[in-house]
Amino acid sequence: MLRSSFYRLPRGWKGFGSSITTPLSYSQWVLRPALSYHSSAAGRVCPSAEDSTIYALSTAPGRAAIAVVRVSGPACVEIYRALCPGKPLPKPRSAALRSLHDPVRTPDDVPLDAGSLVLFFPSPRSVTGEDVLEFHVHGGPAIVKAVLQALPRCASSSSPIRYAEPGEFTRRAFLNGRLDLTQVEALGDTLSAATEQQRRLFVRGTGNQLSKRYEEWRQLLLHARGELEALIDFHEDQHFGESPAQLAISVAHQVLKLKRLIDIHIRNAMRGELLRNGISIALLGPPNAGKSSLLNQIAGREAAIVSQEAGTTRDIVDIGIDLGGYLCKLADMAGLRQSTAPQQGDMDALGSVEKEGIRRAKLRASESDVVVVILPVKRDHNGEARLMTDSEVLRTAATCAANGSELAVVINKIDQMSDSALLEVWISELHAKLAIPPDRIFPISCKSAAGASGDDPGRVQAFLRGLVGVFRSMTSAVDVDSQADLAIPGIPAQSVSNTLLQESLGASERHRLLLQECMIHLESFLEQVETEVHEEGEPDIVVAAECLRAAADCLARITGRGTSGDVEEVLGVVFEKFCVGK
Structure with a gap:
């Protein structure tokens, strides 16, 4: 039975270029706000009115050794025969050397390109699920232009030939079941990965592990809903060994374990967002503590003004940097100090500009993932x-820690001290005042590190290695305390292993928001069951089943495949479990 479904893309979702290798902004994404499609009994998803053959340059424009022109659609074979007359079609997924000719013959018949590699990928085993041709031509701009101009001149009786719209290759891959929404999002992230940790995160997400997890959870809820609805529809005609209350309690035990598993998944997704969006770091300290000097040492350039004059930095200086493979947003800010009552000739009184700088510094520190407290030696x-x-600095740092920020402390200007034993005393004092582990307190000297050579002069590199260790602990997957507590009938044991929970780091913000919505519906189901059982009554099975339907629908919306409201699936569960042989 054919049915229509509408999928609305999440706000802020990144799309792709006319080939799957060209990233574009959200505003260029080709999928319309609502896109209609239908599915056949074989499970192949096809656009409702999309029979054209599309082509596009899949590599970056400009001069290069090789350029790839990709064609997708039903006219691929006709296009090949027009460009390579008299030559047999290459074996599927095997490269063949061909000369490309203009389909409109000219007297001299000079080839468009005399040495092109041609690959043919027949449907459905192709990137888009359709017939796909790839022409690997010489990358000169004139050759690329000639090939692109020749493609629409290839006569086709099966479909019109046109240049692809932005993101259309990826759209067809999604509509034809080659990719789901989680893979499409991971592919877009992979193309924009700027650091090693982002690469590792996004490449892992291009597989189907996340999709499999969500589908397993959806199937569990589907079967639970089927049991409840079977009780509604057939309770008077069939003999059930359990009362409605007993059945609801049995389902509630499975839902509770699933809820715990989804909670872990959400927490890991929030950690993964630090890798995806970058870790914000605030340099917090009093005036003239060496914050700008440290920023310049980390950046490897003069990103901020350094002066002996206290209070040089008044506004926030932001830089983006790759630290140990982690994308970081580092902020140098105004130094904090307490306000004093202005007196005549008092040079230490705070002015309005410095007050505003301190206010912004405190706000930025409170919003940062990591706060590096810099305390100088004088x-x-x-x-x-x-x-x-x-x-004032310690009080602000303690407030940030209470709000969830990670703390690290830098003792700067250790070149001013001669007794190294003082360091142990100061580290103990800071450990007591800020409740920070000693291994997160780093003595450094920006002055010794500036322009010096050798094995980590000034200990700045040791500080950066320690900071990367903080990043690692912040972005590691949450471990499962007891897999036995999360063992759920109907879900394979490997689904709750710590190894596969690493995949949940790749869940996007869209996934996390839908999972949180799913959790709300699961909590409503559990509250419904718990309330009725405590009141020694029978739960409202209709309301309980509706909660499970809404929860399963949230999981279906993550991948863009199927909906929990499919009547055929629910009836299949009902009759399979309770009406076998009838």
């Missing part, structure tokens, strides 16, 4: 080295 009037632990 000599007093007796020439003794002292650690400047500003109370």
Whole structure:
């Protein structure tokens, strides 16, 4: 039976170029806000009115050794015969050397390209699920232009030939069941990966592991709903060994375990977003603590002004940087200090600009994933080295930690001290004041590191290695405490293994929001069952089944495949479990 479904893409979802190798912005994504398609009994999804053959340049424009022109659609064989007259079609997925000719013959008949590699991928085993041709031509701009101009002149009786719209190859791959939405999103992320950790995360997501997890959970909810609806429809005609309350409690046990598993998945997805979007780092400290010097050391360039004058930085200086494979957004900010009552001739009183800078610094620190507290070493009037632990800085750092930010402390300007034993004392004091592990307190000297050579002068590299360790702990997958507690009938045991839970790091924000919505419906189901059981009544099976339907629908919307409201699937569960042989 044919049925129509509408899929609306999430706001902010990235699309693709006219080939699957060309990233484009969301505004260029070819999928319309609502796209109608239908599915056949064989499971192949086809566009409702899409019979044209499309082509596009799949490599970057410009001069290159090789350029790839991709063609997809029912006219691929006719296009090949027009461009390569008299030559047999290459074996599927095997390259063949061919000369390409203009389909409109000219007296001199100079080839478009005398040495092209041609590959043919017959449907459905191709990237789009349709017949696909690839022409690997010489990458000169004139040759590429000539080939692209020749393609629409190839006469076709099966379909019109046109240049592909942005993202259309990927759209056809989705509509023909070659990719689901999770794979499409991961593919787009892979094309835009800028760091090693992003590459590892996104390449892992291009597989179907996430889709399999979501489908397993959806099937579990589908079967649970089928049991409840069978009780509704056939309770008077069939003998059931369980009462409605007992059946609801049995289903609730499975739903509770699934809810815990989804909760772990959501927590991992939030950790994965740090890899996807970047880790924000704030450099927090008093004036003239060396924040700008440290920023320049990390960036390897003069990104911020450095001066002996305190309070040089008034606004926020942001830079993006790759630290150990992690995308980071590093912010140098105004130094924090307490306001004093302005007096005549008082040079230490805060001005309006500095007050605004301090306000912005505190706000940025509160919004950062990691706060690096920089405390300088200074000599007093007796020439003794002292650690400047500003109370305003420590109070702000403690507030950030309470709000969920990770803390690291840098003791800067250790070149000012001669007694290394003082470091142990200061580290103990900071451990007590900020409740921070000693291995997250780093003594450095930006002055010693500037322009020096050798094995980590100034210990700045040791600090960066420690910072990468903080990133690693922030973005590692949450472990399953007890797999026995999460063992769910109907879901393979490997689905809850710690290894496969690593895949959940690749879940996007769209996945996380839909999973949170799914959790709300599962909680509604559990509340419905718990309330009725405590009141020694029978739960409303209709309401309970509707909660499971809504939860399963959230999972279906993640992959874009199927809906929990498919009547055929629900009836299949009902009759398979309770009406075998009838």
